[in-house]
Amino acid sequence: MAQRGIREAEAKKLILDHIDFPLEHDMVLVRPHSDISELRKEYPFLEGRLVAKPDVLVGKRGKHKLVLLDKTFQECIEWIEKKRSGPVRVGPVKGDLTHFLIEPFIPHDQEFYLAIQADRDADVIYVSDHGGIHVEENWEKVREIRVPVEETLQEEQVLEVLDHPLIAKFASALHKVFVDLDFVYLEINPMIIVDDKIKMLDLVAKLDDTAAYRNREKWGDVVFPSPFGTTLTPEERYINELDSKTGASLKLKILNPEGSIWTMVAGGGASVVYADTIVDLGHGSELANYGEYSGDPNQELTYEYAKTILDLMTREKGKPKILLIGGGIANFTDVAKTFTGIIQALKEFREKLIENRVTIYVRRGGPNYKDGLARMEETGKTIGIPIHVYGPETHMTRIISLALGGNQ
C-alpha cells in the first residue's frame, strides 16, 4: 500500500505500450527459468553486441559493476549463469540476482538525464544534457520544471531549459504516461539519441500500488518484486499470503531467529514504536522480529498469526524468552475479541512455551480492554505461563523495560 519499485523491463514495456511517441526498443528479460537456447530464435538482436544487467530492485548497478557492456550473447549468458548461481553481495546487502535484462549495446557520445518525481503539489521534471553515471556530481547542470498536479508538461516548458525539440516532445509524452499510469517515480539515465531516435538505456520506476484497482488493464500483470536481498522465510511468506487475502493487515519480518525478544504488536504505528524502543534501550541484537496486526483481523487470522510467531520462538531452546503482546489504546477495535485468537494459540503451545521458559508481557487499551486483559491473565494461570498484563495507566512501551529489567 505505497510506492513500489518495478522491474526495469516491465517499466520500459509499460512506457512503450502507452506512450504517444515513436519509440523502439529491443530487450529481453531472462527469468529464473527462461530457456536461454530458445531466446535467440525469438529475438534477432541477440546476434549483435549486447548489454546485460540484473533486473532486480537494486540501485547503482553501474557503480557496483553489475552492468556487462559490449559483449556477445554467449558471453552474456556465461556472465548471467555465474551471477545467478548463488547469493551476491551488493553494498551491505546479500541477495539473489534472479532476473536479467539483455539489450543491444549502442555506442554513443552524449548522455542525457530525464526523471519525473511526484511531489506534494507538483510533478517535478528533472532534465540534463549531462546524464550518465556521474549525474549526481553534475547535479548543478540538472534543470527542474514543476508541473502543478492538475497540469501536464508542455514542450515549451522543456525548451526553456533545454534547447532540444526531440527531448521536449518525448518528455511531454512521457509525463502523460506518468500521470495516466499512476507512476510516482521515473528516472531514465542515461537517455541517448541515435539517428534522431530516443533510446532509454537505463531506467528506474516506481508505481503507486494503491492505484492498482483502476489500472488492471493498463498495468497488465506487472509484479512488485521484494527489494533486493529480502528473501522471505516460509513463515514470512505465509503471513504475506494471509495479509493479501484480507482487508486486515498482518506483517511479519524475522530479524534474528535466535533473538530472545519476540513481539506481537497491534497497530502500524505502535509496532514501530515497540521495535524502536527495544533498539533504543540497547537490546536491538536480541530483537527477533518486527510485525504488526491491525485493521480488525478476525479470530482465525489472529490465531494463525500468533501460532506462526509462537512456533518460531519455541524452535530452539536456549536462554529464557520474552514475548511482548503490545499495542496502543485502540480507537474502535474490540481488544477482548482480538485476544481470543491469540489466547487459543497460547493454549495450544502451552508445553513448548513452558519448555522455552517464555514470559509474556501484555499492554493494551481501548474498547473492552479490561475484559481482554483479564482473559489473558486467566490464561496465564490456566496454562502455567507467567503472563503480566498492563492497561492504559502504564506507558505503552514500559513493558519493555519491565520485561528486560526483570530478566537481568
Next chain:
Amino acid sequence: MNDFDLYDKDSQAIVFGSQVNAIQRMLDFDYLCGRQTPSVAAIVNPIREGQVKVFFSQHEIQINEYRTLQRAAAEHPNAHVLINFSSHRSAYATSRAALETDSIKVVAIIAEGIPERDTRKLIALAREKGKTIIGPATVGGIKAGAFKIGNTAGKTDNIIAAKLLWPGSVGVVSKSGGLSNELYNIVALNADGINEGVAIGGDRWPGSDYLEHLLRFEKNPDIKFMVALGEIGGRDEYRIIDAIKEGLLTKPLIMWVTGTCAKVFTTSVQFGHAGAASGEEEESAQAKNEALREAGVIVPDSFDTFGDKVLEIYEKLKIEGTIKEAERPAIPRVPLTLTEALSDGLVRKPTNFTCTISDDRGDEPIYAGYKISEILEKGWGLGDIISLLWFRRPLPQFATKFFELVLVVSADHGPAVSGAHNAIVAARAGKDMVSSLASGLLTIGPRFGGAINDAAIYFKEAKDSGLTPREFINSMKDRGINIPGIGHRVKSVQNPDKRVEILSDFAKSNFPATVYLDYAREVEKLTTEKRGNLILNVDGCIAVAFLDLLASGDVFTDSEAREIVNLGYLNGFFIVARSIGMIGHIMDQYRMKRGLYRHPWDDILYDVKRVEWEEPGE
C-alpha cells in the same frame, strides 16, 4: 469561531457513510461535554434516505439521511465539517464534491489506500479554496470538550480517562490514528490533558501536515505547549525546523520521530504506514530526531521517556505560572446500551423468538443439526430436507421416498382444477409470479386439496378408538359429515385413480405395516357398495398412508404422531407439491403472452331482479 480553530463547541458535521457506531460515539462525547446540539447534523448515504435513530443523552433523536452531499449541505448549511467514511475507491470523488461545496470548510478523510495522485489533486483543490483536509488514512481529530471526529479516542470510558471532556493546555499532532489516542493518554497521565489533537494520517501526502496544525496551536492562547510524533520517511519534520528558525513556532515542542529501529534492518522496510519507508539518510528517524534536537525541540532519548518529558515541561510551565490548574465539573453518566450491558454481563434479556429447526449463524446453514455440506455429502434429497425441517429429524428411506412420491403425484392436475385455473387467470391479468401463485394457493381449502389433513384426523380417530368401518361410516353420517378422503368427481371403481394405486402399492411394499391403509380400504368397500365413485381418493390415500408412516417403528411417539396430524402438517405436502405445478402454469402463460381472460357472457346466467326502494316515512 476562532480563526485558529477548525471546529468548536457549536460546530456540526455531515457524515458521509452510514457509520452509526461512530456517530453514536460522537454524540456520547457531545453529551458528556455538555454540548447543546449534537455534533452530527446529517448523514449522506448514496443508497438510502430517511432518518437514522441515535441516542443524544438518555433520549433518542433522529438524524436525517440524504442520498447526496449537495442535498445534505443545502438542508444543513451550518454544518461545515465533512467526515468522509467512503471507501478508498470513492473517497476522491466524494471529498472533491465536499471541497467544492461552499458550506464545507473541513474534510476529514478516513479511508486508507487512496491513490497518491488523487490525494494530491485534493490537496491542490483545498489550497485553492482555502479549506482544510485531515487525512487520508486517519481516525480524525478531537477538540477537547468541543468536537470529536468519528471514532477518535474510542469509547466514553477512554474519553473520560484521557481527560478529553475539558480543554487542557496541550496541542498534539501525530500521523498514526492509533498512536494519537496513546498520545492523548500520555498527556492526560503527565499533564492536564490536550486542548486539541489531530492525527494527520499515515499516507505519504497528508492533506494537512504537522506544521499547519502546529501553527494553529501556536496562535491558540489556551495551548501552552505542543507534542508531536513524527515518523521515518518524508521531509515534513524539516519544515517544522524551518518554521522554528523563522520564529513562527515559539511554544515548547516535544517531539519524537519513530522508526529508529530501521537501522537494525539491512534492507529497506515498508512499515505499517504507506508514508513510512526507510530510504535516504535525511529521512531516517535518527537524522530527523537529531535535527529537531539541534533546532531546540525537546526530543526524548526514546519513546519510553516521552511521558517524562511531558511531565517535566508541564511542571515547569506551572511553576512559571503559564499553566494554572482548573476546577473540573462532575462528569455525567452515559447509560450503557443493551448490547454493551449484555456483553459486560450486567443484564439479561429474554428472547422474543424461538427456532428449533435451523441455524444460519455459522459458516453454513444448519438444518436440524445437519450442515448443508453434510446433507449433500450423504446424498440426501428433498424428502430428507422435509424430514429435517418439518419433523426435525432424519427419517428412514421408506418415509423420505414416500414424501417425494407424494410431491410427484400431487404436483399438478391440469389447468382446469380451481387452483391452477385461478393462478392462470391472475397471471393473464398481468400479475407477478408471487401474486399469481398466491391466487392459486389461496384456493386450497376444504373443497380443493385441503382434505388430506381432515382425512387423517377422522381416520385416525376412528381406528384408534376401535370403531369398525361400518360404525365409522354411521357415526359420520350421524354427524352429517362427508368422510374426507372418500369420493371423487370423476374417478370410480370402474375408472380407478392411478395415483391412488401408485401410493398404495408403495406403502404396501415398503412400509413395515399398513394398518390405517387397510382400514380405509375396508371403509371404501362399504362406501363403493352405495355409489361407485365413493372411492378412497388421492387425499385419503396420502392421509392414511401417512398415518401408517407415523405409526411405523419407533421414529415418532404416539403423542408426536397425534400432534403432527392435529397441527396440519399434511396439508403442507399438497401446498408444496401444487406450487410446482402452479408456477409451471403461470410461466406457461407468461411465455405465450396470453392476454387478460374474460369469462364469456353466454356461460353466465344473469338473473338480476330489481327491488323497488322508497324513502321511509313518506
